[in-house]
Amino acid sequence: MIEIFAFSKENGLRRMTDVAVLPGLLKEETEFVWVDLESPTEEEAQILSTIFNFHPLAIEDCIAESHLPKLDDFGDYLFLVLHGARRGDSSGGFKTVELNFFLGKRYLVTYHQQLSRSINRTKERCLKNSLAMSRGMDFLVYEILDGTVDNYFPILDDFDEVINDLEHEAIHNPSKETLNRIFSLKRDGMSLRRVTSPQREILNRLSRDPFAVINKRTAIYYRDVYDHLVRIADLAESYKDLTTGLLEAYLSVVSNRLNEIMKLLTVFTAVMMPLTVITGIYGMNFKNIPELNWSYGYPFTIGFMAIIAFVMLGFFRWKKWI
């Protein structure tokens, strides 16, 4: 699907879908043009080479799912690959949305296979406020990026929540399921770090290095996006330590709990042993065991066994073993 937004001071904002108007618009010195390709057909994607004449390598990277953020400066235009993120179906997980940008002085081409909330929101803003595109194409990219980066925060909140949940679960009610969730959290955190760290570097370059197509006044806005990404990458990094801590806590608690049980049961067994020996003694068939003939031999022995058991329990308790 192709959508074209054109803006000039004379003509205001126009929304079109026919690519035939593009060559004309691109020649007009006063026109700003934004072309958005959402999950385009192969035919639609060909405008990248036929109309815009982008470098074959950039087009290849644009069409392929590249997984890795990228910033290539071709002089006339920048080629930019970044990733948005969307809550996954299950709790704590997330999915990435690849966004490709070709940013020229007077045009912007965005290319994405999946629906992007931040691009849609920017479109709406353009339609509502016809001056939105008048601040230049680099500012338009800023607006999209700002929305994209802001979408990370609910995901980070999810992480926080899951970590808190798991911390409580690991300490108070650890189960095999807890272990599974910790490992899945670990993997999600790793994905998050791998997605955010290189984006941070790219925004850093966008905000700091001089590029022909980026106005110096816009760079400070990119800096702002960069600052947000620093915080995101920072949090993603800290989830690593937290998850490792979770695993340590889980293992400590599980092992402690099991040890407690083993200890109690071993104590119990130890208390029973002397009783068995005593009953064994008076079960022996010796002719001459005086106690057996005493009138109160039996209750006395039972009482003695009870005393032994209580003394041992008392001793273990005094030793703080139970």
Added chain:
Amino acid sequence: MIEIFAFSKENGLRRMTDVAVLPGLLKEETEFVWVDLESPTEEEAQILSTIFNFHPLAIEDCIAESHLPKLDDFGDYLFLVLHGARRGDSSGGFKTVELNFFLGKRYLVTYHQQLSRSINRTKERCLKNSLAMSRGMDFLVYEILDGTVDNYFPILDDFDEVINDLEHEAIHNPSKETLNRIFSLKRDGMSLRRVTSPQREILNRLSRDPFAVINKRTAIYYRDVYDHLVRIADLAESYKDLTTGLLEAYLSVVSNRLNEIMKLLTVFTAVMMPLTVITGIYGMNFKNIPELNWSYGYPFTIGFMAIIAFVMLGFFRWKKWI
């Protein structure tokens, strides 16, 4: 709440609360102006844009809780976000206080949602000594920062104390509560590192890079704050190793203690086993067990069992198992 401190050599120090005087003061070449906004209303916060005309991004970051220290140079003024720290309610914890600074050549705007001890102390010093503001606004910032950074040291002392406590507890009286406290210490240490490390970088830039609004002679004072922050960040970093060591110590001691118990009880069980077998033997109903008819069979057997028990205990002791 807005407080305005104005100083000029002719007029001395004046303390005001009415923002209406600000435009006039800012125009005077000889006036130094400090505007402090403590948990301001939305209306009060608007002077940032209406009177000072700061960059919208800086104002946005100022009003939002940004969690991350920041240093943005807008040429005419610096925008600075730093964090003070305050002892938390519980032992060992701490809370951060976000301080925002807009530092111009002849004005300083401080903005903070919570009461800040170091800002209050600087105000008092200005009121007592009317020349306090005469060394320039950058020096005023130094005085606030110096106080802010010094407030970290009691928190570090708390950490030291808690670590020493926990070390003693982990080695001599480890309990599940110890584990909880270690993990909470770990998290606090992580927060401390995340708050102090970026601040150190910012003070480094403040003391080293040339900024239009910072006098070269003040930079050496910033360097001093930087040195303090290096030490704080260094200590915060070392708490990481110490906490990991604590956890290792705890786990070693708990595991050793449990193993000791298990060992003793297993030894005990092992000693009881042969006694049971012996009583079992003389409990058998064979017609022809000569020992059963001996007059001293019973006391002899009891004695034999006692000897076996003692020999085994002696053997275990000799082997250093008990």
Added chain:
Amino acid sequence: MIEIFAFSKENGLRRMTDVAVLPGLLKEETEFVWVDLESPTEEEAQILSTIFNFHPLAIEDCIAESHLPKLDDFGDYLFLVLHGARRGDSSGGFKTVELNFFLGKRYLVTYHQQLSRSINRTKERCLKNSLAMSRGMDFLVYEILDGTVDNYFPILDDFDEVINDLEHEAIHNPSKETLNRIFSLKRDGMSLRRVTSPQREILNRLSRDPFAVINKRTAIYYRDVYDHLVRIADLAESYKDLTTGLLEAYLSVVSNRLNEIMKLLTVFTAVMMPLTVITGIYGMNFKNIPELNWSYGYPFTIGFMAIIAFVMLGFFRWKKWI
């Protein structure tokens, strides 16, 4: 085996195997020459010194298996050692293929002991499209490198698959074999990192630094290969964390499983102990044990023992120990 590809605009593409033509070709200003030595004899390898007059150190490194990627700039020509990879026989493993390049302005010498798929494919492309060599020798190197690097991806897919397999195996059916496979995966991952990281650095230099024999327009193609290598090295790095996670998961699951068994058996033992004591009590030979003479003493005692066993099991279940 030596193959020679010569191309000039006048003469088109020619494929030869006789080294005698080389000196003549190299003198012609308009000829591009590619010499491929595949597992050459010692005699064949001598053309490196006799005809091309390369530096003795470069020739030595070329002939020896150097294991380490390398980029040496000799001004007139670059000497380049890179490694392709091929699936190993067993699942998850891989083998490296060393490729040596001497890249001059108008000639390219490739030297490799083993068959290289990417070199063969480039040869085929040259034979099919006679203009393939017209874009310069540096572009030819790009085409070979691009193929070489693309060959890493199936190996990475193998890794992914093995990791997923092992993850499932470690959590649901851990055995000693799983441990062996995890350690072998760990070693493979280490090899992969050691092969890819230095190659990434070399491609970085190739794409960024100015070299006499590399056209600036080709550098962007090298950049593309570099981007692929960044992703490969990145994935290889992440396998490290994943493998460590695997080991942790395996150890946790094995230890949990064993602990479960030990716990159940200990519970079982603990339930049996009091029963033994009770039978012992009524096995004692005291003259005067009233219960022994009761008519229903025996069934009552058996019932009492059953009750004790059930109460204990209920207690353990209530405590969630079983």
Added chain:
Amino acid sequence: MIEIFAFSKENGLRRMTDVAVLPGLLKEETEFVWVDLESPTEEEAQILSTIFNFHPLAIEDCIAESHLPKLDDFGDYLFLVLHGARRGDSSGGFKTVELNFFLGKRYLVTYHQQLSRSINRTKERCLKNSLAMSRGMDFLVYEILDGTVDNYFPILDDFDEVINDLEHEAIHNPSKETLNRIFSLKRDGMSLRRVTSPQREILNRLSRDPFAVINKRTAIYYRDVYDHLVRIADLAESYKDLTTGLLEAYLSVVSNRLNEIMKLLTVFTAVMMPLTVITGIYGMNFKNIPELNWSYGYPFTIGFMAIIAFVMLGFFRWKKWI
């Protein structure tokens, strides 16, 4: 306590204690002056500001115990904080001695709260050889630093010895005390790293960067001190790995030893169990147990029990369990 050493080619070396002569000496272009303040009174310390007029921040850092090495260049003079080390009372520990230097072109002020062996030795050398101060104040600093750094080596030797001791102890005779000593060694090693690493950086700057008060010919001597510090920091770093290895060894050995005991005792218990069952069988009161009436039933059963025990022990030994 204040000691003043003055040297000029005309007047030779003089040793004084009266600060009143200082202003005169400092004015003389040909005089070299060394002022040593050892645990000075507050009054004595005031010469830093009254006579030398040092920067207030430097004086503040000098008087406070700063814990962190420091190098501040004030143009006319360098302010330097470094730490010597002294064997602690207990084995393996050490204490640091803070040394403050103000190094000018023709004067040196040393300030330290505790007695410093290297400063005393340098004083003696000056008194013995009146030309010792003629090589400049920067060379005097080198001589003090050289002595200071050399004092680290006996401490490193102590470390080595303690590590060797503990290694032997951990493998052959591990006790709870061993664990304590390992943790205390760990803490000492951490202190050593924290003291030596920043000093190394400072000596690196002293030997490499140009400073007004340091002669280029002296820099190579500073380089030598730097090389020693590199080695010290390197060793301190390696103690980290060695201590971690110690802990691992200790834990492995303790756990192995305990497991050995548990295994032996469990084997012992397992051997006793069938014997108990057999005695139980012939202790049953069935009317009709033929074996009970056999003449040799009893010795035969005892023999059978012995055979069972030996077969089991043999089996366990064959399995290498005992």
Added chain:
Amino acid sequence: MIEIFAFSKENGLRRMTDVAVLPGLLKEETEFVWVDLESPTEEEAQILSTIFNFHPLAIEDCIAESHLPKLDDFGDYLFLVLHGARRGDSSGGFKTVELNFFLGKRYLVTYHQQLSRSINRTKERCLKNSLAMSRGMDFLVYEILDGTVDNYFPILDDFDEVINDLEHEAIHNPSKETLNRIFSLKRDGMSLRRVTSPQREILNRLSRDPFAVINKRTAIYYRDVYDHLVRIADLAESYKDLTTGLLEAYLSVVSNRLNEIMKLLTVFTAVMMPLTVITGIYGMNFKNIPELNWSYGYPFTIGFMAIIAFVMLGFFRWKKWI
């Protein structure tokens, strides 16, 4: 022992042992002089200061065992400390040989306390081929370094072999001795890293930085030695991971093996318990136990006990516990 090799185009190569000729040789513009001091007496060592007039610090470092590689540029000459390695007596270990070089434009002084194979081999080459010294003293150093570095490879092969051995041992036959060997391997690997990493840096500087006494054409040969050292340091680094992996494997296998034993024995004990209870039941002295009077009570009970044992074993096997 002092050996002097002098070479000039006019006089060819001469081998001398008398230091008296040195001053004369050093004055001749056309003479190349190599002085080798092997475990020299104190008197012999004095030529460093008396004849060559080297810097006192360099001489001090040369005579002392410095343990740390070093490269000091004194303008006229370079002072270089590097370490060769020799197989130790025991398998897997190694010893270092310190080599000191003073490299001038026309002279080379080598100083070593122990016999050095690579120096001896270079001497032989000089004696065989009189032109060996004609390529300059820097090339002579390259030849010695090349031999020195090549001597590391057999040691690395030893490491490889020991690691493979230990891997097999750890998985198939782990014993306490294995643990000792792993820890000793760990220490050796650490020594190897500490020896090779700084040498790599020094060769990097030698091959890259401009030095007055090193010909630019020789630098590429130094680069080659550097590449070998990169590979050595790389392998040494990878031994770290491999050794850690070994320890993990050892601990996993030992713990698994022990757990297996414990499990089997516990299962065995659990099977015995109910049998004991049954024999206990029929050993009770109740008047009225009907089963005791049955003719087949005894064999029936024995059979019942056998069935219980088999059912339990079958259950455990079904659960995959044994």
